[in-house]
Amino acid sequence: MKNVSLSEAKANIDDVLRTVESGEAVTIQPDAPLTPEEEEARAARIRWAIEGIKELRKHTKPVSVEEIIAWKNEGRE
Numbered sequence: 001m002k003n004v005s006l007s008e009a010k011a012n013i014d015d016v017l018r019t020v021e022s023g024e025a026v027t028i029q030p031d032a033p034l035t036p037e038e039e040e041a042r043a044a045r046i047r048w049a050i051e052g053i054k055e056l057r058k059h060t061k062p063v064s065v066e067e068i069i070a071w072k073n074e075g076r077e
Contacts, residue, residue, distance in 0.1 A: 001025040 002024055009016050009028045019026050034042065 003027045005031050
């Protein structure tokens with residue numbers, strides 16, 4: 001298995017893809033691990049976003065999967 005940093009993978013994506021296509025596994029690791037403070041701030045942003053989505057859902061009608069797919073594909077033809 002080959003380990004590469006995220007910045008290395010981005011800079012050499014063709015090489016990474018060739019390695020994977022040849023059957024070798026590639027693990028892409030972040031350039032710098034998050035500190036506990038950064039991780040908590042990230043988790044807080046995620047919780048805030050989820051609460052915002054829940055609040056929006058209180059004011060909208062339910063939609064089907066088909067409607068969502070149609071919206072996603074709208075204008076792509």
